[in-house]
Amino acid sequence: MTHPSTAPDPTSTTTPAAAPRLSAAPGPTSTVVRLKLSLLRNGLRQSAGRRAAFIASAVLALLFALAQLLGLLALRGHAHVEAVAVPGAAVLALGWAVMPLFFPGGDETLDPARLVMLPLRPRPLARALLAASLVGIGPLFTVLVLAGCTLAVAHGAAGYVLTPVAVALALLVCVALARAVAAANVRLLSSRKGRDLAVLSGLVVAIGTQLVNFALQRLGSAGLGRLQPAADVLSWVPPSSAVSAVRSASEGAYGTAAAQLALSLAALTLLIATWARSLTRLMTSPDGSTLQNAGTDARDRSPSGLGRLLPGGRTGTVMERTLRYIWRDPKTKAAWVTSLAIGLIVPVFNAVQGTGSVYFACFAAGMLGIQMYNQFGQDTSAFWMVALTISSPRDAYAELRGRALALLVVTLPYATLVTVVTTAVLGDWARLPEVLGLSLAILGSMLATGAWASARFPYSIPQEGHKNVAPGQSGLAFLSIFGGMAAAALLCSPVIVLTIALHLATDGPAWTWLLLPTGAAYGTTITWAGLHLAAPRAAARLPEILSAVSKG
Numbered sequence: 001m002t003h004p005s006t007a008p009d010p011t012s013t014t015t016p017a018a019a020p021r022l023s024a025a026p027g028p029t030s031t032v033v034r035l036k037l038s039l040l041r042n043g044l045r046q047s048a049g050r051r052a053a054f055i056a057s058a059v060l061a062l063l064f065a066l067a068q069l070l071g072l073l074a075l076r077g078h079a080h081v082e083a084v085a086v087p088g089a090a091v092l093a094l095g096w097a098v099m100p101l102f103f104p105g106g107d108e109t110l111d112p113a114r115l116v117m118l119p120l121r122p123r124p125l126a127r128a129l130l131a132a133s134l135v136g137i138g139p140l141f142t143v144l145v146l147a148g149c150t151l152a153v154a155h156g157a158a159g160y161v162l163t164p165v166a167v168a169l170a171l172l173v174c175v176a177l178a179r180a181v182a183a184a185n186v187r188l189l190s191s192r193k194g195r196d197l198a199v200l201s202g203l204v205v206a207i208g209t210q211l212v213n214f215a216l217q218r219l220g221s222a223g224l225g226r227l228q229p230a231a232d233v234l235s236w237v238p239p240s241s242a243v244s245a246v247r248s249a250s251e252g253a254y255g256t257a258a259a260q261l262a263l264s265l266a267a268l269t270l271l272i273a274t275w276a277r278s279l280t281r282l283m284t285s286p287d288g289s290t291l292q293n294a295g296t297d298a299r300d301r302s303p304s305g306l307g308r309l310l311p312g313g314r315t316g317t318v319m320e321r322t323l324r325y326i327w328r329d330p331k332t333k334a335a336w337v338t339s340l341a342i343g344l345i346v347p348v349f350n351a352v353q354g355t356g357s358v359y360f361a362c363f364a365a366g367m368l369g370i371q372m373y374n375q376f377g378q379d380t381s382a383f384w385m386v387a388l389t390i391s392s393p394r395d396a397y398a399e400l401r402g403r404a405l406a407l408l409v410v411t412l413p414y415a416t417l418v419t420v421v422t423t424a425v426l427g428d429w430a431r432l433p434e435v436l437g438l439s440l441a442i443l444g445s446m447l448a449t450g451a452w453a454s455a456r457f458p459y460s461i462p463q464e465g466h467k468n469v470a471p472g473q474s475g476l477a478f479l480s481i482f483g484g485m486a487a488a489a490l491l492c493s494p495v496i497v498l499t500i501a502l503h504l505a506t507d508g509p510a511w512t513w514l515l516l517p518t519g520a521a522y523g524t525t526i527t528w529a530g531l532h533l534a535a536p537r538a539a540a541r542l543p544e545i546l547s548a549v550s551k552g
Helices: 018-023 028-045 048-074 082-102 122-133 137-153 156-184 192-199 201-222 224-234 240-250 254-284 296-301 305-309 313-328 330-352 358-372 377-388 393-426 429-456 474-491 493-504 508-540 542-549
Strands: none
Touching: 028 048, 028 122, 048 082, 048 137, 082 137, 082 156, 082 224, 082 240, 122 156, 122 254, 137 156, 137 240, 156 240, 156 254, 240 254, 313 330, 313 393, 330 358, 330 393, 358 393, 358 429, 358 474, 377 542, 393 429, 393 508, 429 474, 429 493, 429 508, 474 493, 493 508, 508 542
């Protein structure tokens, strides 16, 4: 028998067993941290290759961080150790700010739109996401490098006591900066423009690598003292100010150390406030990227910009379609951006470093000429619409000619620009005509062999994923690109032999300017011949081409 005072109230909506469960419910911080760990764990369970890639990248990142830590510790006592430690923290913060823009898919919890349907307030959500951001390889890498930066400048009890505080504060500033940048641009990152922005990551990495290489060479010859003015400025810029605070405290300048720490703390507060406002806007406003723009269709149909300058008929239509592929298709754009970047970096940076030759400028023409290979692969299964318009070798010639002319709209001025810039950096203006002639001959040879390879060795470019060749077609891609490049070198050999002969002849250098018109005429002729040879083969192999490019 139940005593009346202990009997359950039938009017109550809370059962005795449910009350303690609700009071013990975990907060959003622990839930989001567990969500981050679950995402990592489930991602690694998808395939053995993914696990291997994660483990390999983690080991390499940690080894690199440990090398940075030991290197910074080895600089302790150096007169200009601050010139390395303080800018090092700034470089870390720059990396945290930029990475979410170029690698938006690197952390699934970065997108607060996935949590918009949950009953979460912006402030607890920001606190939870900030805690989740501290889980992973990136934060561990940052902690190790920041520990090296602070320990390198720490001396005495005050410096060592302040070191963990400075590391924690600098890490939180880096993480909050990344979160604020990602939240402010999350709508952009989830759109097509955001994916296009990720394409530029290769360009940034390539240029950044060359800049770092160039800076290291300069520092190797001039010493770390050249970084001291930059370190003096960055010592008052968060999160570098937290590292500099350790050095100030080690020297007994406690007021300066307190001001520098306060500066980093103020930056952290401002970043979190900015981040919270972005989260509030994301949680309460509709996604404008999904709204229909009434004027889009009309604007797309009207000719614009370069389209008005293209010739009429089939040639102009093919050129405009090819240029649209370059501008809008992510895979095609990535290939072009990579070729443009490497074609500029290799000759110009070698010239700046004093280790290059003016002939390196021909590298740009070779890199851009590769884009002519596998012309039909970018069409994928939609090639059937192109195939319907080709009923004779003449139609195939018009199709290939339009695509080659579209490539020349970009490659011709760019290769000329790279040649002029490389010549200007080296100051070897006397060789400009012959190098430009060689570039035009190489470009013409690449277009000719590219047209033939597109008809003979087509392969599919998958639209999804990071692969540029469909499974089972790697051999075709190898034959198309490397075989075509070898053939292009042979086709260009007459101009190369003529260049060597003129330099070996007694009065030959005075006539090297003839290589410019010779190379231009040779490139034009060999392109015309290559298109005429490739057109009949393309017209006869339309079913085979469609089958090959539809496998992606």
